[in-house]
Amino acid sequence: MATDNTDPTAEYRKNQSWLYDSKAGGYVRKTAIGLLTLVIGVFVLFPLYWMVVTAFKTTSEIQQIPPTVFPADPSLEGFRLVIESSIQAGGYAGLVSDLFGITVTSAIDINLLGLIVNSLKVAVGAGLIAVVLGTGASYVLSRREFRGKNLLMSLLLASLMFPGTAIMVPEWELISTLGLFNTHLALILIYGAMTSPFVVWLMKGFFDDFPDSIIEASQIDQCTPFETFWYVLVPMARNSLIASFIFAFLLAWNELVFALTLLDNSKFTVPPGLLTFVQGFNTQWNVVAAASIIVSIPVLAGLAYIQRYFVQGLTGGAIKG
Template sequence: MAVAGYTKGSTYTLWTLRTLVIICLVLFFMLPVVWILTTSLAQRIAMFKLPPQLFSKPTWKNFSYIFTQMPVLTWTLNSLIISLGTMVLSLFIGVPAGYAFSRVDFTGKKLLLMVILLTRALPTIVIVLPFRVIMQSIGILGTRLAVILIDTVYNAAFTFWLMSGIFESIPEELEEAARIDGCTPIQAFLLVAVPLSKPGLVTSALFAFIFSWNDFLFALTLTSPDTATLPLGMLSTYGVMQQGWTYMAAMGVVAIVPVVALSLFLQRYYVSGLTFGGVK
């Protein structure tokens, strides 16, 4: 009985410690979100008070200012077009490439995978200047298409890597059965492999969208004032004479709301997508 009681007490203590650690970690990582929310609703003078005030009397003037005095809707539309275009192109390139890589064995397969992943590991500053020269030479510098193309190059490697693992987890026998029933290899890919890889598709699409939505350097280098994105718009609140921290925080809230809503909506898909291809 004593042993059983000791075991039960130890389990309860461990559960309590684990819960406290999780709560502390959640509070720690939520602190920047709380700060940006409170700052977006704060008076500008409150930013310079000592000691700093995390909570003050809320006001909607910051949001009213950015929507009436700044082209926030245009910046948001540009970000949406670029992010959606990057997502579609990344899937169009990465999904078939990942499928082919998972189904074909050849010499140097692992080396090729490493080389492709290195493109995602390269610092953005390394590839942005050559791409700027290329975009200028073909006449699309300053357009949304220029940013879509370079974002796709940077994000397609992740889509390829994730989808290759997803397709390796899908038994080839299912596609063979479809081909026996009369399907062509392309039909087996579209009607069997792709539907079964739905969690991976959603995960790849979500990550490509987020990476492009948060991009700053590529957009700064390749866009024009008419095609500027929301992160560049946030930079415009910082001037030589004054720093619009509350305006920047308000635009930060506008920027994170769509991504957070989309992530929560697709949560059950991308969590399973990240783990689906990890067994094999």
């Protein structure tokens, strides 16, 4: 029978583990963790590295076997073809010729700038819908009690488990019935609906932890429930709102299946638009890689600016204590 004066670590000390309790074991653990981190880092980052390297290779070098790890003769051919194609397809060839005296011609007929604009339109619209609907629903689910509340929350959670392709046929029928086929509004509504359940769960966690004293103070000041929500809770939920918007934005920006099914070439967003660069055995992979880098710049620039809000929002950093 152990007494209060017994060392609680005595039994553990009798069975010391060399790996965890010796200096040499510490070195082994750190080395193993370092190697595992290196392997995972290479696995994750190598595709990005290969895309960048490919963008600076010529077509002949890309076709070499074995492939080169570094460009033997770095070239901007891929970027030139993408820019020339965008200028010509966008109808700016005459303007460039008048301003700079440069004749722009391209065998590729893809308007990359138009693809970026289309994706921004769809992604921003879907993000706003998801945030507005998800935030309102989460506030009601957090601060109101009603019959079927738990069932509704379970259904919202279950909806996140189904792949988007599982509802492709009914979605296509619905969009066709509403006359929204080949419109960006169709994608905005679909993407907004797909990401709203996630926003509900994220924002509900924020509202659940919101101090009741602040809400009671607003009620003393004779604020209506809507005024409390709009003027008190929403400003303090900025980080969580930004995190929700980024999640919805990225899903809409990267989604391929719905965009490829519901749009034609003239309305394509970035993912299906980049897919048109792939042309069987005649694919110019340096052009594909260059286009991928260019379309990533707006997203990377935006995320670099607001990433701290994203992390704080996911961890519920808007309210402390």
